[in-house]
Amino acid sequence: MIEDQQGANGMSQTERGFIVAVALLVGTAVPSLAAALTGNDWWAYPEGWKLAYIEGVVDAHLGIGLAIRAAIPVGELSVSD
Numbered sequence: 001m002i003e004d005q006q007g008a009n010g011m012s013q014t015e016r017g018f019i020v021a022v023a024l025l026v027g028t029a030v031p032s033l034a035a036a037l038t039g040n041d042w043w044a045y046p047e048g049w050k051l052a053y054i055e056g057v058v059d060a061h062l063g064i065g066l067a068i069r070a071a072i073p074v075g076e077l078s079v080s081d
Contacts, residue, residue, distance in 0.1 A: 016071055 011019075042050070 020071075 045053075
């Protein structure tokens with residue numbers, strides 16, 4: 001039987017996988033409170049608002065990427081990641 005490797009945070013791969021699976025299930029089961037935005041709505045907003053919105057989206061994506069990289073033990077990252 002293959003043993004789970006312990007990561008830097010002391011969690012095994014199985015434990016991390018379980019936590020990710022639960023987070024995905026909960027995240028997709030809860031309805032979103034975000035309202036839909038049409039193209040006409042978008043163009044009606046001022047430039048400053050649109051710039052702040054885009055910066056927020058990019059910042060959120062960078063944060064998600066950093067969180068994923070933090071969950072992967074250093075030895076498991078490859079050059080192609």
